[in-house]
Amino acid sequence: MDKEYIPVRNSHLHYYRAVPLYYQNKDHTFGLYKPPGKTLDDMRLEKAHHPRRLFIKHLDKIKSINEVQRAFNRQLEDHIKSGDPEGVKNILVDIVEETFTEPRSGSVEGLSETVNIIVSDCTNESDILNRILGLSRNDYTSALHSVNVMALAISYAAHTDMSLQDKKRLGLSALLHDIGKTRINADILSAPRKLSNEEFNRIKAHTTIGYNILDTCRFPQAEIKLCALQHHEKADGSGYPRGLTRINPVAEIIGLIDCYEALTNDDRPYRNAMDPLKALTIIKDDVVAGKFNRKIFEQFAYSLL
Ligand SMILES: [Fe+2]
Ligand SMILES: [Fe+2]
Known part of the structure; x- marks a missing residue:
């Protein structure tokens, strides 16, 4: 496959706004599916009215991680606010996994915000942290x-x-x-x-x-x-x-x-x-x-x- 394009997880599709998405033709060429500045709408995602596999350009990889990190960090805040330790743990693992798909300058720094949220938003951080540690x-x-x-x-x-x-x-x-x-x-x-x-x-x-x-x-x-x-x-x-x-x-x-x-x-x-x-x-x-x-x-x- 052309290394210029990399497939993205379908579960991440709705996070991409600035990053354009591409589809692949039968002859292995690529076409623009979603331009920058727009998101895929919920209806299309719910009914999977989109090509089975969508791609980003490799040169957009760091930008795409940043978009996913921002969305995950917002979800992390919500899980902390609603006192949901399982949600907190799962989203933290997702954030780290997403970041480590391309661990270099530009993506790694995004994890500072994740730690800031844990340390600043948890008024009783030991409690939620102990609860997430207790979940296997x-x-x-x-x-x-x-x-x-x-x-x-x-x-x-x-x-x-x-x-x-x-x-x-x-x-x-x-x-x-x-x-x-x-x-x-x-x-x-x-x-x-x-x-x-x-x-x-x-x-x-x-x-x-x-x-x-x-x-x-x-x-x-x-x-x-x-x-x-x-x-x-x-x-x-x-x-x-x-x-x-x-x-x-x-x-x-x-x-x-x-x-x-x-x-x-x-x-x-x-x-x-x-x-x-x-x-x-x-x-x-x-x-x-x-x-x-x-x-x-x-x-x-x-x-x-
Ligand atoms: Fe270790
Ligand atoms: Fe180690």
């Missing part, structure tokens, strides 16, 4: 993991009385910590078996890849990219990619929360999700071994209560 989904994806780590991180920030700005920074760092995984082959990431050394090294590279993606994005806070780079470092120097012993504080917090989230939620066939107490006991052993910071561990454990 059948699919354990990178996007779901990132949303869970963000919810735990904002809860931690609220518990430790962080300023609004620090809370937003921690939440955004959490949401983006594994962005480098978008460039790692999905077969390796979800392989239900022990990985070879070569494959494990490939996975480890998600830290530097994530740093490089975020380095090109327009974020004022350097911690966001440092968190992607250093969240697998351990204070005793046993982590990766560099074996650092001095770790950025935001990366240190997210590293611990990341570990807890994976232990309690990753329910793949070869490893079972643990209950919170068992996971905390395992992390406590790492604190004793000098891998994690004791104060962060204690504050995090209390934030779960």
